[in-house]
Amino acid sequence: MAVTRSTIKPMTTHSAPTPSVPPQGASVETGLESLAATGVQFTVIDAIRNNRPFTPAVHETILEQDAIVEVKDFSLHYGPSKALHNISMPVPRGKVTALIGPSGCGKSTLLRSVNRLNDLIDSVRVTGEILLEKSPVYAPNVDVIELRKHTGMVFQKSNPFPMSIFENVVYPLRIDGEKRKSVLKDACERALRGSALWEEVKDRLNESGLSLSGGQQQRLCIARAIAAEPEVLLMDEPCSALDPIATLRIEELINEISKRFTVLIVTHNMQQAARVSDYTAFMYLGRLVEYGPTAEIFQNPRLPETEQYVTGRFG
Amino acid sequence: MTHADPHNQPQKRPRRTPLAARGEPMVWLTGACLSVCLLMIAGLLAAVLVQGSVTFWQPRIHQFTVADGSVVMGVPVREEAYDAVGEELAAIHAARDAGALPDGSLHADGRPIRRLYRVGNREVYGEPFRWVSLYTIQNFETPARATLLERREWGVWVGMPQSVVREDLRPAPAEGEAFEAEGFATIEGEGGARRVERAVVQTPDGPRLRERVFIAEGPDAALSALQRLLPQALERWRRIHHLNQAAIGEINHELERERLRHREVELRHAEGRVTDAALGASLARRDARLAELREEYRHVEAEVAEIDREDARWRFVIVEPTHGRFAPVRQTEPDEFMRLSQIVRAVPANDLDLAGRLGVYFSRWGEFLGGQPREANTAGGVFPVIFCTVLLTILLSIVVVPLGVIAALYLREYAKQGLIVSAVRVAVNNLAGVPSIVYGVFGLGFFCYTLGRYIDAGPTVVWPKSNWLLGVVGLLVLTAGAVVAGFLARPVPGQPVARRARILAWSGGLLWLGAVALLVALFARSPFFHGFYRARLPSPTFGAKGLLWSALTLALLTLPVVIVATEEAISAVPRTLREGSYGCGASKWQTIQRIVLPRAAPGIMTGAILAMARGAGEVAPLMLVGAVKLAPELPFSSRFPFIHVERSFMHLGFHIYDVGFQSPDSEASRPLAWTTTLLLIVIIAVLNLTAISLRARLRRRFVTGAF
């Protein structure tokens, strides 16, 4: 049997890994077998794969930060299958935190748990808690609609609404019942400037949001997400459907936005995580594996698995 | 090729792609099937188009002598070969052998050809159509000035114009006093002397001296005088018609209203709700008003009589060739010339150039589209029919679209997808397959006879007032219980559904059902409601065929179409859009209202279009719940509220059936049936095209510019 992946994958690859041989014991593709040959000991991943308890490597510097979102021993089931396993991690205020990990490891699920978008799926069950600004997100008396207004969200595939650019941006205000034209106009301009789209669209605010290019549509969605001045901005692979130039613009934009908002971003692209984020969390099979400042995660990770992953040797 | 290791060395098969695998036969087959379908549809449309559009084209008028020596004048309709037998066959053979048969009078297979002529003149001939064997035709000609008169009654008259006459009735000469039976007179503005005939005639008012002045004599002069005088005659007819319809109709309406008002007071008096004094006052008021109205009526009548006297002076003499008889004013008075105002249109068919012929053609189309039907729907226009059909279609869409969309919204967005919802969905789909006449029966039984009668007369069985009020309290309790149960049973996201919640949800649903049933019962047994139209009883108002019930029946019939289309459109809205909306903090209803519905609008429109097309073309249920051959009062009028949804109406689909198959004069109405069909197809096409262009406009909003 030939070794299928002995070479180092280029770090920029976007494609999900496709194992040529099904891994034994685990249903999720990894490529770990190929690493067995390197002789390194993967204690954490072994523990995860054999369902043994382990301690994620969370760097102490993070715990010293003021956390805006705190995930505490949070687990989530989709019906019978468990997608998140006892995750605990704080998200520092005013910083960009990146979630990385192989496809299907639960990054999106975790992100969508913060604004309870998972509620839309009937089979979802959760245990543990998530705190936003110290108040529990999953308490029974929480107003989910109010909660979502405090957390803007940008999706993998840009999803402008079938309405004008202006209406797209002020949508969060509209559903709040805001009718004053001047307030809407101000909010629209501020959000569009915030998403670096203002100069391009200021003369065509009444055109359909769908008439924009792919990158512009995604920036429109970002404008919509920040229009209501949320406390946290959740971004789920915002660049994965864009070309490199549009991606670059969005990355610049994230840097810009992080001055005003806390950003929690899921990304598949290691370089992107390295470029835009202050902190990075590495997840694997629904568990948090390592979490620390981005520079440390990429240059000096504590676990060999993390090093292997960020250098693209597996995942 | 080795056979040693069959596992490693798969046997080589000959590699030849069979024809079937290339797919050409499938292309031919599918193409052929499509062609067959298209051909059939195109054939149907072409037949309707051709037959429907030639109806109003005026052919020339033929005149000839037939075997028995009589002269026939008529308009050719169609030809066919027929099987001659016996003596006729022998005569044909003899004539053929003698070379005496006119060209073209035999079919290629030797059978004689006959031609159907529209000869009109029903008062004289009895039959307005006549088959003529071509071989019997002699002295064929298309005489100039031969004229086809379209009359308001008794069908067409074909003949030769002779004169235009002015008739005056003067006091009869005294007994024994002589008068000139013939003479000449000059007429103001007409130059030259005119022949005059005088005779003493009996009228309802006693004997009178009738003086006929022949204003124009001879075909040419008569025709041109007719063209000159016809507009005034038509104007007089219009005024009489208007006075009879509008003014007298208005008075009758007022009379009826006054009568009903007093009848209502009487009914209340009988229930002890009105005092004797009030009843007396009402009676006095009614009588005073009735007297007023009768006076008004006499005025109008006098006005009509005056116009009619003037109208009776102007007469037209047109003579048919067979017996030399002129067109009478009515069948019972064969010696009186017809009035000018009885003519709708005079067509001198053999003197028309192309422009004239086109003029007649379009003037007939104009009458057809804008006029009222005449002569048991075999002539005249279909304007009320068109109007009612469009009205019905619009009403039906107004009912069915919101209903269907809301039902689909619940099924798709709110209902928990499961066995029950699937069953409902299957049931809805099956509804589309129920024969439409069944809907008609249901509409008649439920809408007309149950709901309509309830509206007219109120409930037949009532609960005692105390029980009824108890029922209201029960309703409030049930509703409150249902709301509370529903509230307590709300699922907590992220937590499994508790057993308690499930029980609560079920009991909440049952409570809702009970509440709705009780609400219906409270309405049906109310001791406080006596119907809106009981004064009119026993003649029904809503309790009979009507536009509203037809619209509701058709809405029920087309509901599945809208529900299915809407469900599909809603489920085709991308999940990302919904999530984007929820992510912005929108509630479920806001998401539905602002994102889902606008995005699904084109699909919903498709459903509405299909429903409209189906509803507009449906006939069977309408025969039971609303469409009539000739509506005495159309469902629209100039009187408030302008649209009277309780009235029966005329419908193009039913009109086609009526004109085509129920007509007293099928030959005369057959072309109209084609034209009406053409019209119905055009109307449905126009409705659809409007809806489709609207949908295209909506769709353009959702086309993405990216990629």
Ligand SMILES: Nc1ncnc2c1ncn2[C@@H]1O[C@H](COP(=O)(O)OP(=O)(O)O)[C@@H](O)[C@H]1O
């Ligand atoms: N709606 C869902 N229903 C059931 N399982 C789901 C659903 N969404 C995601 N999952 C499962 O949860 C796991 C995590 O998914 P996700 O969070 O989308 O991963 P990631 O975003 O890291 O690629 C996957 O195994 C996926 O199959």
Ligand SMILES: [Mg+2]
């Ligand atoms: Mg994902």
